[in-house]
Amino acid sequence: MDEVKTRGMVLLGCGKMGSAMLKGWLDDGLPPASVTVLTPHPSPWLQSTGVRINAELPENPAVVLLAVKPQKMEEAIEPLKALGNGDTVFLSVAAGITIATYEEILGADTPIVRAMPNTPAAVNRGITGIVGNASASAAQLDLADALLRAVGQVVRTRDEEQLRALTAISGCGPAYVFHLIETMAAAGEKAGLDRDLALQLARATVAGAGHLAENSEETPEQLRINVTSPNGVTAEALRVLMDPENGFPPLMERAVEAAMKRDEELSK
Template sequence: MDMERVNARGLVLLGCGKMGSALLAGWLARGLKHQTVTVLDPNPSDWLQAQGIRVNGPVPARPAVVVLAVKPQMMGEALPLLAPLGQTDALILSVAAGTTLARFETVFGPQAVLVRAMPNTPAAVGRGITAIVGNARAGEADLALAESLLSAVGEVVRLQSESQMDAVTGLSGSGPAYVFHLIEAMAAAGEAQGLAPDLAMRLARATVCGAGELAHQTPETSAAQLRINVTSPGGTTAAGLSVLMDPKSGFPDLLRRAVAAATERGRELGQ
């Protein structure tokens, strides 16, 4: 992050719920000065006060960054307060799902420097992944600053166009819920085979978390190869995979339909 620039001119954070708090904690850990931050939130947490963060105070006239982290349904009331900042060279970074760059331009103006981001909930533990895309006014330096800010809570990828954002929402944005449901389903399947509920859930949680960490620590190995590595021909894993990889009723078709449904809903909400 260009911390010198941000510390010199300030950062405004609109909304400090779970995502906003995770981002702010990451920035502070990376050297953002507490006194340069202004948080606007109708229900500020005790944590903010304990950190000595300015809450609901005057907004700097020319901050380096404005981060929009409120829910989309709260945008209409909150954004007009910050609209004048669109006339400055501040980077306006949105992590609000479903709100397009075009909508932000109607508030901040076409001259505003805008970057739209789609993080996911593992950002709360520093293991998220965020996709970003900028408007026509956002240059390489602006995208690099946005990437640096968001890397405080995990990985960051750049999209070629905003049209890809709904697919990102359907895959990685909604994806953590799919994984949590997988844990539920695995535990229920273990119970069906005679395991006690607590034991089945413990086994399912640890298995999913451990497999995810193995994939995380070996990025050079494809997911397909990781699967092959733990599958002995004719063994128990192969028997289970024969069901899960069935082209008509297995994971591939089921997840294609799930991601497609979430993607389409994202398009509808963005209208």
Template sequence: MTEAADLTALAPRGVTLLGCGKMGGAMLEGWLASGLPPASVTVLDPNPSDRLKALAGEGLKLNPERLGEADVCILAVKPQMMGEAAPKVAGLAAGGTLYVSIAAGTPISAFERLFGEGAAIVRAMPNTPAAVGRGITALIGNARVSEAQMEAAETLLAAVGETVRLEDESQMDAVTALSGSGPAYVFHLIEAMEAAGVAAGLPQDLAARLARVTVQGAGELARLSPEDPAQLRVNVTSPGGTTAAALSVLMAEGEGLTELATRAVAAAAARSRELAG
């Protein structure tokens, strides 16, 4: 997590959050937990939650009639709503505000048309584990983004997980397909393991618990271990044993899990490119 002093220093004029749904809300909670005062945040949301209303009582600026200055404006509304919502914060560009978009499938060029070619814009792709502080966000900025602004964007997004920089915006479709959509693949894996356990004779509640905790534990082991996933797989696979029998199916040439995952990620990346127009 980012230290409180860093968050306050990086945005002395405050942060404006356009949209406060699940992802925007997760970021807001991360900032507050890291020490950013509610009074440093302005939220524009047409249907504010009870939590936002409570924070307004602590100084958070909720749907003000007139926007003040901001160092950073996070664009956290759905892509299909961006055309209607973005003009509400377009005036911030004149004050040098950095815009950070987390709208999937929306290229930087679209925001340059909305805010002007002189606007500093970072495109980011977080994922849903941000809700528990374990997300990962990929970022890329346009030519107007300074190194200090890029670091500010990383600091804000690091409040909900890890961050990585991309070399080129063209990589964003693959990022969207891998880490952006990736949690859904893991959730489906848990579903599949649960169903397989039931088919093998386990009660559903037991199969569900075993599948969920196994995936959770394996993920944590992969995160903390100095060994790569291939070696971790080898470590748990005894020659001729039960794991080897299962892997002979999952790693079957031409039809195994790697080929299936490759096709799935390719399909998601292709759809991301379609959405970007």
């Protein structure tokens, strides 16, 4: 982070994800004057941080973080093209835009790191996958890693194809979990619980089980076995959920395959 303090950084876009990361960096001691934010609609919170907003760009920033929506990227990135083919690393958190596309826009020698965070980053509990191009040095990957740790865990993928699979699991995954909460609550209501109580139970159960799975030394499989008495109530429910043809495993496989296929379509 010392390089960012010295050379500065540019944040293109400051929506929910950009704001979450900026807050994490500032909380970790990054001087506000080191950050230049480019955004058409700065929020009151952003204006209160002391960062440079829509100001003149640093001459040679350490990092440009691309945090605008994919459909707006081509237009938004235009003022930053002059920083391509140098030693400024472009770190993108925009879904679906490939490294090859950025190389076409910014130049083939531009250091580029693609990242796929997920929405729990908003509460500093995210997990982000990253992959760099041939021009991104080990030190620049380490810098991207350090910046993204402001909002949670970071893992490195082997290539962009593996990043596509990661997107289908952790990028899309929060929506799967939210839908699980929805369906558990709906089933509880249908079984006779009041709506608010059913939702409270579903939320707390998923949150608690997730915390246990993340912090336990036992595998999720063993945790499942621990709570399942032979021939008991849970075992009967799992018989339905784990059905090899119509249960949760084949359904999740189809969902992940569909997400990866759509991600590939969007990248073209």
